[in-house]
Amino acid sequence: MKNSIPDKFRLPASTDNITSGFTGNAQIKIALAIGNSRLHWGLFAGKTLQKTWDTEHLNADAVSRFSEEEKAEYLVQIVMRSIEEISSQNLLCLPATPAFSNPDTLSLVPLPLILASVVTQQTAIWQSYPDVRIITLDQLPIGGLYPTLGIDRALAVLGAGNQLGWPVLLIDAGTALTFTGADVNRYLVGGAILPGLGLQLSSLGKKTAALPLVNLPQNLPHRWATDTAGAIQSGVVYATVAGVRDFIEDWRCLFPDSKIAVTGGDRTMLLKYLTASFPDTAAGLIDAPEAIFWGISLLTVDC
Ligand SMILES: Nc1ncnc2c1ncn2[C@@H]1O[C@H](COP(=O)(O)OP(=O)(O)OP(=O)(O)O)[C@@H](O)[C@H]1O
Ligand SMILES: CC(C)(CO)[C@@H](O)C(=O)NCCC(=O)O
Numbered sequence: 001m002k003n004s005i006p007d008k009f010r011l012p013a014s015t016d017n018i019t020s021g022f023t024g025n026a027q028i029k030i031a032l033a034i035g036n037s038r039l040h041w042g043l044f045a046g047k048t049l050q051k052t053w054d055t056e057h058l059n060a061d062a063v064s065r066f067s068e069e070e071k072a073e074y075l076v077q078i079v080m081r082s083i084e085e086i087s088s089q090n091l092l093c094l095p096a097t098p099a100f101s102n103p104d105t106l107s108l109v110p111l112p113l114i115l116a117s118v119v120t121q122q123t124a125i126w127q128s129y130p131d132v133r134i135i136t137l138d139q140l141p142i143g144g145l146y147p148t149l150g151i152d153r154a155l156a157v158l159g160a161g162n163q164l165g166w167p168v169l170l171i172d173a174g175t176a177l178t179f180t181g182a183d184v185n186r187y188l189v190g191g192a193i194l195p196g197l198g199l200q201l202s203s204l205g206k207k208t209a210a211l212p213l214v215n216l217p218q219n220l221p222h223r224w225a226t227d228t229a230g231a232i233q234s235g236v237v238y239a240t241v242a243g244v245r246d247f248i249e250d251w252r253c254l255f256p257d258s259k260i261a262v263t264g265g266d267r268t269m270l271l272k273y274l275t276a277s278f279p280d281t282a283a284g285l286i287d288a289p290e291a292i293f294w295g296i297s298l299l300t301v302d303c
């Protein structure tokens with residue numbers, strides 16, 4: 001669904017081609033994937049992903065006090081500031097157009113925003129963005145999806161399958177750790193959900209009296225620990241890695257030639273632990289931090 005754009009957010013005709021300097025005629029769009037821990041951003045020129053970055057969730061209480069018009073302006077500025085920040089770090093080359101170089105004109109530029117969210121409260125905020133399109137399951141060219149499946153899982157498995165080939169198993173090591181598998185007919189076979197590595201550690205720290213909050217270890221820890229922090233790390237890491245291995249091996253029995261991709265904020269650590277403990281299982285796993293944006297890129301036409 002596309003909201004109408006209030007006149008105050010429309011680009012002046014002279015800056016209509018604002019981003020053409022590095023993209024030719026391709027239209028610039030922003031993708032926002034809202035996860036349970038943070039916001040994941042992608043900048044597209046047409047279907048080409050130029051850059052990705054992460055930011056914090058917005059403060060829902062603060063935003064709820066704004067009028068509709070203030071919300072719209074605030075959200076446009078959040079997007080533009082975020083882009084300016086990554087471009088000023090030289091991570092992205094944006095042309096020196098008035099809209100990008102003059103802070104007074106920032107709010108004139110409502111870049112189209114494509115939103116995929118698994119956090120309802122954050123979705124609600126972004127509905128006030130002047131040019132937003134929200135991706136829903138029914139828009140995805142993949143069969144067998146059940147109504148409550150997370151849009152992040154559906155997009156990431158679709159993206160991985162399209163980019164790497166089908167069948168595909170997508171492992172998302174995010175707040176939650178998920179497995180999502182689809183067959184050669186782009187049909188959902190199924191999956192599983194468990195607490196992610198970070199969430200296992202934080203819930204032990206928060207929900208027990210004696211256990212401290214500990215970080216993920218940099219490397220595979222000692223299994224038989226003789227201190228509390230080490231015992232927590234050992235338990236979480238070895239049990240998770242054994243579980244992940246079990247899902248991978250079962251999937252490989254079902255689909256021996258399947259691609260298997262790993263995404264999410266804890267993917268690098270998970271891959272490190274898995275490689276150290278089960279090198280044969282880890283062999284051939286594909287590092288796919290942008291899997292969800294590969295999925296979103298398939299939906300960037302006519303929006
Ligand atoms: N800079 C960072 N900020 C927050 N978390 C980070 C960061 N770098 C790595 N992580 C790890 O990323 C994990 C969260 O992964 P991710 O950001 O992919 O989740 P999410 O997409 O917000 O959640 P989900 O997809 O499960 O709803 C945390 O457990 C944390 O350990
Ligand atoms: C599992 C999470 C939290 C992973 O981000 C998300 O995909 C979600 O909220 N899913 C809904 C339930 C399901 O996928 O079956």
Ligand SMILES: [K+]
């Ligand atoms: K919940």
